[in-house]
Amino acid sequence: MAEVKTDLMTLNMGPVHPSTHGVIRFVLQTDGEIIHRCVPDIGYLHRSIEKIAENLEYYQFMPFTDRVDYVAAINANLGWAVAVERFGGIEVPERGEWLRIISAELVRIGSHLVAVGSNSGDMGAVTPFLHALREREVTNDLIEELCGARLTHNYIRIGGVSFDAPTGWIDKCKRFLDNFEPALDEFDRLLTFNKIFRHRLGNVAVITERDAKDFGLVGPNLRGSGVRWDCRKDDTYGLYPEMKFEVPVGEGLMGTVGDCWDRFWLRIQEMRQSVHIIRQALDRLEAATGSVWNEKRVIKLPEGEYYVRTESARGEMGYYIVSDGGKLPVRVKIRTGSFSAMSIIEKLARGVMIADLVAIIASLDIVAPEIDR
Amino acid sequence: MDIQGLFDLVKREFGDGGIELLADRPQPGLQVAREKIVDLSRFLKETPELRFEMLTSLAGLDLPEGVLRTSYHLYSFKLDLLLPLHVDVTREDPKTPTISGVWPSADWYERESWDLVGIVYEGHPDLRRIMLPEDWEGHPLRKDFVEKESYHGIPTQREREWLSWQK
Numbered sequence: 366m367a368e369v370k371t372d373l374m375t376l377n378m379g380p381v382h383p384s385t386h387g388v389i390r391f392v393l394q395t396d397g398e399i400i401h402r403c404v405p406d407i408g409y410l411h412r413s414i415e416k417i418a419e420n421l422e423y424y425q426f427m428p429f430t431d432r433v434d435y436v437a438a439i440n441a442n443l444g445w446a447v448a449v450e451r452f453g454g455i456e457v458p459e460r461g462e463w464l465r466i467i468s469a470e471l472v473r474i475g476s477h478l479v480a481v482g483s484n485s486g487d488m489g490a491v492t493p494f495l496h497a498l499r500e501r502e503v504t505n506d507l508i509e510e511l512c513g514a515r516l517t518h519n520y521i522r523i524g525g526v527s528f529d530a531p532t533g534w535i536d537k538c539k540r541f542l543d544n545f546e547p548a549l550d551e552f553d554r555l556l557t558f559n560k561i562f563r564h565r566l567g568n569v570a571v572i573t574e575r576d577a578k579d580f581g582l583v584g585p586n587l588r589g590s591g592v593r594w595d596c597r598k599d600d601t602y603g604l605y606p607e608m609k610f611e612v613p614v615g616e617g618l619m620g621t622v623g624d625c626w627d628r629f630w631l632r633i634q635e636m637r638q639s640v641h642i643i644r645q646a647l648d649r650l651e652a653a654t655g656s657v658w659n660e661k662r663v664i665k666l667p668e669g670e671y672y673v674r675t676e677s678a679r680g681e682m683g684y685y686i687v688s689d690g691g692k693l694p695v696r697v698k699i700r701t702g703s704f705s706a707m708s709i710i711e712k713l714a715r716g717v718m719i720a721d722l723v724a725i726i727a728s729l730d731i732v733a734p735e736i737d738r
Numbered sequence: 739m740d741i742q743g744l745f746d747l748v749k750r751e752f753g754d755g756g757i758e759l760l761a762d763r764p765q766p767g768l769q770v771a772r773e774k775i776v777d778l779s780r781f782l783k784e785t786p787e788l789r790f791e792m793l794t795s796l797a798g799l800d801l802p803e804g805v806l807r808t809s810y811h812l813y814s815f816k817l818d819l820l821l822p823l824h825v826d827v828t829r830e831d832p833k834t835p836t837i838s839g840v841w842p843s844a845d846w847y848e849r850e851s852w853d854l855v856g857i858v859y860e861g862h863p864d865l866r867r868i869m870l871p872e873d874w875e876g877h878p879l880r881k882d883f884v885e886k887e888s889y890h891g892i893p894t895q896r897e898r899e900w901l902s903w904q905k
Contacts, residue, residue: 408869415854416878452764578791578815581843594815669764672795672811672822685797685809696879698797698809708846737869 373401378722380409386483386726387733389707393719400722403714405707410737418697423449423664424523426697431517433699434735437476439468439508440677442521447602448673448684449523453666461525461657462604463650467538468511468520470639470646474545475504476678477585477632477639484629484727485556488565493556500548503541510534525658535647542640549636557633566629568620570713570725577623580712581705584680585635586729589615589628596676608645610638625728632730665692679703679730703735739817741766744788751781760824767822772834775825779840782812782821789816793837796847798855800880804829806857810837827857836862854879 379390388409394402414433418426430445431438443465450457457465482497505515510531512520520527556562572582577590587594595612597605613634615627668690674683680702687696706729714722739747745759745768756771757778770778782790790812799807810823825834836859838844848859849868856877859865867874876883885894 408867408871411869413854413878579842581792581794581841592815599818600820667764670809670822671764672820674794681794683795683811685795685811687799687801695801696797696799698795700795704846705843708843712842 371396376719380406386731389726389731389733389736391710391722393714393722395719398718398720400714400717400719403711403722405710407707407733407736410734412734412738414738415697415699418694420693422692423666423694424662427522428517428519431519432734433701433738434677434679434682434703434732435516436479436732437472437678438516438518439472439520440476440675441682442518443469443603444673444675444677444682444684446521446523447675448671448686449664449666451602451673452671452686452688453664455524455661455664456659457525457603458656458659459604460529460650460653460655461659463646463653464511464526464530464657465521465603466605466608466646467643467650468508468518468526470643471504471507471538472518473678474636474639475501475508477636478504480678480727480730481552481629481632484724484730485562487723487727488562490556490559490562493552496548496552496555500545503545507534507538507541510537522658522660523664524661525656527658529657530650535651538643538647542643546637546640549633553633557630563619563626566619566626566724566728567624569625569721570717570728571621572623572709572713574623576709576712580709582680582709583702583705584676584678585628585631586680586702586706588612589631590623591615596674596681600674602673602675604649607649608642610642613638625724628728628730663692665690666694674700677702679706679732679735699738701735701738703729703731703733706731707736739787739819741819741821744817744819744821747785747788748778748781752778765820765822767824769824769826772825772827775823776835776837776840778823779810779812779837783840787816788814790814790821793841793843793847794820796844796851798851798857798879800855806832806855808834808851808857832856833858833860835860836865838862853877856880 373394373396376393376395380388390406392404393400414429430441434441478497478501482494486494509515512518572590574590577587591614593612593614613631615622619626666688670687672685674681683700685698686694689695713725756774758769760767760769782788792813794813795811797809801807806827808825812821827834848862851857852865853867853869
């Protein structure tokens with residue numbers, strides 16, 4: 366038998382590859398189908414949003430936060446608004462607070478639907494992806510009625526939200542929630558507990574609790590490893606303390622705590638919790654009166670620095686603002702969940718199959734603009 | 739434990755000098771000399787009553803009077819405390835030791851800070867550009883950064899002639 370050549374082969378994956386979720390590149394050294402080393406290469410979507418922030422007044426920066434995370438734009442808006450408000454001591458009217466919670470949770474549902482849907486698509490199951498996008502279409506329609514935009518919403522303002530809910534919107538929203546919960550059960554029957562899917566994701570790419578904390582994972586990826594920590598509960602903001610909801614964590618139902626299936630299942634559970642939150646907030650919104658926006662044209666923050674974090678769909682979204690007391694910030698640093706999720710891939714991908722790398726990327730719910738900013 | 743109690747604990751371990759409490763800031767933190775940052779990080783992470791297990795954020799700043807600052811934000815799940823640490827260096831000598839040996843997440847954060855602000859993290863295993871191309875010159879988040887007119891023949895400035903129809 367002829368001698369088989371067993372050198373490592375260098376393989377390029379991306380930057381334009383259907384399963385890398387945006388413009389991300391991986392350089393793989395492979396030994397057959399096994400990954401020997403995986404080096405992520407990022408920066409293809411770097412727009413230097415942090416530099417732009419230094420040249421804009423605080424309220425002018427709001428549309429740019431949409432572009433930090435365009436899959437869950439309102440959550441990125443909300444992080445910026447909460448950061449400036451807490452630093453500057455700006456009040457938000459009650460109606461504005463409820464609209465913020467409702468819109469942020471609707472967008473969280475939409476973002477998680479993209480995450481679980483594209484996860485299934487990457488694993489070869491294309492039909493559930495369409496089921497997920499069908500539901501997301503409705504959340505997009507609802508948000509469009511609120512603010513006129515479907516992707517980059519620019520809805521939250523410093524001191525409130527830009528528009529009140531139109532007539533009949535609350536009923537529409539309730540109708541969506543009534544239809545969404547059965548659709549989620551259907552999704553579970555179709556995909557989540559499907560035997561092939563469970564075996565495909567269970568026990569793949571286990572992230573231990575220690576690794577998750579060491580690499581700074583946040584949000585669903587951190588909770589998937591069994592850490593019960595959620596900004597909405599533990600470092601709360603807005604009127605979230607008045608909401609009743611649970612924080613699900615990974616339990617290792619299909620293998621080990623912190624595997625890909627745990628992170629997938631966690632997002633499904635979080636969508637159910639978001640539905641609970643929206644129902645409560647809609648009831649409170651109906652009872653609340655008054656304006657939605659405490660409008661202030663000129664905002665000056667006190668001298669100093671402030672770090673505020675909120676829970677976006679991809680975990681903790683932190684805004685670090687340094688101010689010298691003027692109208693423009695000295696420096697704005699945006700800390701996003703995808704950046705740290707991306708940095709753990711090099712460690713996770715060692716010794717796994719190439720096909721499992723796709724599962725890892727999908728289960729960490731990486732969104733490219735959030736990494737590069 | 740609040741930040742004052744934590745500072746007392748740190749002072750007992752490290753003595754006077756090198757670490758100061760910034761109590762009058764909007765978010766109180768510690769100002770740390772660069773020689774002490776690695777030992778302090780390890781102490782904060784590994785002391786059983788503190789357990790700052792997570793490096794939440796790391797930001798490079800370009801401040802007036804030639805100061806380059808690295809702001810670390812540590813989080814302790816045990817104490818539920820967010821702790822800012824600041825390490826100042828000068829533009830002439832922009833070097834500070836890496837803490838990527840303590841928190842692996844610092845690896846990428848420090849690369850980003852080097853790339854955009856130009857702070858050198860000594861002892862970093864792989865300090866190269868992360869956001870910008872490898873052959874980029876300068877650090878764009880410095881206040882005196884001026885963008886070159888073109889990059890590999892691609893103009894970076896927008897031509898203004900197309901606006902002339904407005905006149």
